[in-house]
Amino acid sequence: MNRPPRMSDVAKLAGVGTMTVSRVLSGSVKVSEETSRRVFDAIATLNYRPNEVARALRDQRSHQIGVIVPNLVDPFFAICAQTVSVVAKEHAYSVIIATADEDPDSEYNEASRMLRRQVEGFVIIPAAGGVSRIAGSEFSRTPVVTLDRPIENSSFDSVVVENKFGSQLGVNHLIQHGHRRIAFFGLSRNLYTIRARFEGYREALKKANLKPEFYFGNGTQTEMVATIRSVLDSKNAPTAFYCSNNLITRNAIHALAYLKVRVPESVALVGFDDFETANILNPPLTVVRQPITDLARMGANILFSRLLNNDRTERGKHIVLPVELVLRESCGTHQKLLGARKRELAESVLHAK
Amino acid sequence: MNRPPRMSDVAKLAGVGTMTVSRVLSGSVKVSEETSRRVFDAIATLNYRPNEVARALRDQRSHQIGVIVPNLVDPFFAICAQTVSVVAKEHAYSVIIATADEDPDSEYNEASRMLRRQVEGFVIIPAAGGVSRIAGSEFSRTPVVTLDRPIENSSFDSVVVENKFGSQLGVNHLIQHGHRRIAFFGLSRNLYTIRARFEGYREALKKANLKPEFYFGNGTQTEMVATIRSVLDSKNAPTAFYCSNNLITRNAIHALAYLKVRVPESVALVGFDDFETANILNPPLTVVRQPITDLARMGANILFSRLLNNDRTERGKHIVLPVELVLRESCGTHQKLLGARKRELAESVLHAK
DNA sequence: CTGTTAGCGCCTTCAG
DNA sequence: CTGAAGGCGCTAACAG
Numbered sequence: 185m186n187r188p189p190r191m192s193d194v195a196k197l198a199g200v201g202t203m204t205v206s207r208v209l210s211g212s213v214k215v216s217e218e219t220s221r222r223v224f225d226a227i228a229t230l231n232y233r234p235n236e237v238a239r240a241l242r243d244q245r246s247h248q249i250g251v252i253v254p255n256l257v258d259p260f261f262a263i264c265a266q267t268v269s270v271v272a273k274e275h276a277y278s279v280i281i282a283t284a285d286e287d288p289d290s291e292y293n294e295a296s297r298m299l300r301r302q303v304e305g306f307v308i309i310p311a312a313g314g315v316s317r318i319a320g321s322e323f324s325r326t327p328v329v330t331l332d333r334p335i336e337n338s339s340f341d342s343v344v345v346e347n348k349f350g351s352q353l354g355v356n357h358l359i360q361h362g363h364r365r366i367a368f369f370g371l372s373r374n375l376y377t378i379r380a381r382f383e384g385y386r387e388a389l390k391k392a393n394l395k396p397e398f399y400f401g402n403g404t405q406t407e408m409v410a411t412i413r414s415v416l417d418s419k420n421a422p423t424a425f426y427c428s429n430n431l432i433t434r435n436a437i438h439a440l441a442y443l444k445v446r447v448p449e450s451v452a453l454v455g456f457d458d459f460e461t462a463n464i465l466n467p468p469l470t471v472v473r474q475p476i477t478d479l480a481r482m483g484a485n486i487l488f489s490r491l492l493n494n495d496r497t498e499r500g501k502h503i504v505l506p507v508e509l510v511l512r513e514s515c516g517t518h519q520k521l522l523g524a525r526k527r528e529l530a531e532s533v534l535h536a537k
Numbered sequence: 538m539n540r541p542p543r544m545s546d547v548a549k550l551a552g553v554g555t556m557t558v559s560r561v562l563s564g565s566v567k568v569s570e571e572t573s574r575r576v577f578d579a580i581a582t583l584n585y586r587p588n589e590v591a592r593a594l595r596d597q598r599s600h601q602i603g604v605i606v607p608n609l610v611d612p613f614f615a616i617c618a619q620t621v622s623v624v625a626k627e628h629a630y631s632v633i634i635a636t637a638d639e640d641p642d643s644e645y646n647e648a649s650r651m652l653r654r655q656v657e658g659f660v661i662i663p664a665a666g667g668v669s670r671i672a673g674s675e676f677s678r679t680p681v682v683t684l685d686r687p688i689e690n691s692s693f694d695s696v697v698v699e700n701k702f703g704s705q706l707g708v709n710h711l712i713q714h715g716h717r718r719i720a721f722f723g724l725s726r727n728l729y730t731i732r733a734r735f736e737g738y739r740e741a742l743k744k745a746n747l748k749p750e751f752y753f754g755n756g757t758q759t760e761m762v763a764t765i766r767s768v769l770d771s772k773n774a775p776t777a778f779y780c781s782n783n784l785i786t787r788n789a790i791h792a793l794a795y796l797k798v799r800v801p802e803s804v805a806l807v808g809f810d811d812f813e814t815a816n817i818l819n820p821p822l823t824v825v826r827q828p829i830t831d832l833a834r835m836g837a838n839i840l841f842s843r844l845l846n847n848d849r850t851e852r853g854k855h856i857v858l859p860v861e862l863v864l865r866e867s868c869g870t871h872q873k874l875l876g877a878r879k880r881e882l883a884e885s886v887l888h889a890k
Numbered sequence: 891c892t893g894t895t896a897g898c899g900c901c902t903t904c905a906g
Numbered sequence: 907c908t909g910a911a912g913g914c915g916c917t918a919a920c921a922g
Binding site: 553554555556557560566567568569572591593594595596597 | 891892893894897898899900
């Protein structure tokens, strides 16, 4: 028989009671020098490690949190997940992770499973495809923080970015540089972020007395090619495209290249959400950048302040983080270009170790 | 007092013993129709959910596995993590995840914590920066499967891709199209994958009687700019670059654009590892593509076959998965180009729903 | 078909 | 300063 050693094995070997071992481990109560040494020796020779499952049962604290994201393929979600897990590590918590594939049922199932595992809290990027089921009374005892998208009619804490303002930043920049016909390319209207970005786009155009022109869908390259082809064929075709997230931006870039449309000469391009390869595209992409790490860290911090400090301030904190416009070349505002590129190069020099 | 209901609450309400509730839940033993109904009613009215922590302690089975990856920012790792978690879900297992940032100590700490949480097995993409500490006797009772990189001197199962052959594919393609001076751009020689890819490169050149020329490091854009500048300044500068992973590829693309070198006219480019934006780059990038999802799924399957079927076949399965050359335009082999692009478009049409 | 007992590994409480 | 008892929530084994 070769089972892992338990506390009683250590106690026996050290010639003490289990409580003494427990005390030595926790350091909570004084134990005599001599006894303590014997316990440590026993622990070392047996290679004893406490069983956290037993601890969790006994203490009614699992020291685990649950993280649910739509997927990990989109770097935005992946970075959120990683950041939360780093914060959790700082608090000696473990992270159970699951992907929900934008399906509320799947999301609910995963959350329920985590609840049965007694997670102490959740960080969730809610699924968009319907009505969230993360709201029932089951969740009333367990703090939930949502990232990127709030859950409507819930009192969960949430952290989002300035989606609307970000759009205004990007669109105003195009307007200031003379564009009068600016098209908005959305994905799904079911997405909170897309809706907010659309609103920002609309308001910016309205203030400038310009007419909005928008195309939702376009989630595949093929659709986008079709859409853009027809858009550009119309007379008074837009001179600038504003893309509401990185999938749409990628599809637009692909379509424009496929249709041999020159960027920014024929069409200027601005996207929402920066990504790894945005600055090696040709031309480098102008984007509204979101503070992804801050977003996730902030969310995790809120959760842990509830968990650790027993933070009993009213639920439903709603935090909004600022975004910034990163000027590269796809927007065609040439003057600023060189400056921006120089800054970027300087940055990369600074960051090199 | 408002604690979650436990099994005894259900039992009391239904007027039965806890064992009856347990039996109704597991379905393992027959329970009378009538009693069963009463139990289900009680469960429903109390909204009872079994406590998996208690179950885990009692059964000595946590139904959890641990996943450790260097980070989730690199989509390769993120996709591996997601795939493993999807397979775990299929087996009703939960996944505890942690990132190790290529640091063996951090990796070991995370693994230890998971062991204390009684995970039943591990899927790990080992950290590269030194000697792995995931090997001690602590891990002898818990199956470990490594992905992408094996741990040397260990008897863990592992799944990798044809790194060497993949390089030969990519490099031979360049050779066949007339390139005689092909430079290899590596990252760290500490990385198993890079070493294997370098070997493939070397052998391919050797067979063709060509002289290898290689540059390791270049992990930052700045370094890469400096390297490439000096490489291209030398006489008899290489006419083709072979990049050993996606970070290096990105840095090379950036540097070439920065230095205003035309691809593929002045320098042809082939990279190892495909990524989301590879086909919207200008020119679209020719790459050796790895079967990421297969890799992770295969690893997870091996782990679960050990966990579930009590698979006692000898440890140390070593599986190698095939890679493929995806011809786009950066390699400059124009003839094949159109065909490849057409295929890709056809594919995207097929995949559109 | 159903209930009782006991114990998974740990730590709070209470005695000594 | 140290130990014994008891219980966290669950289920295998053994009655009945």
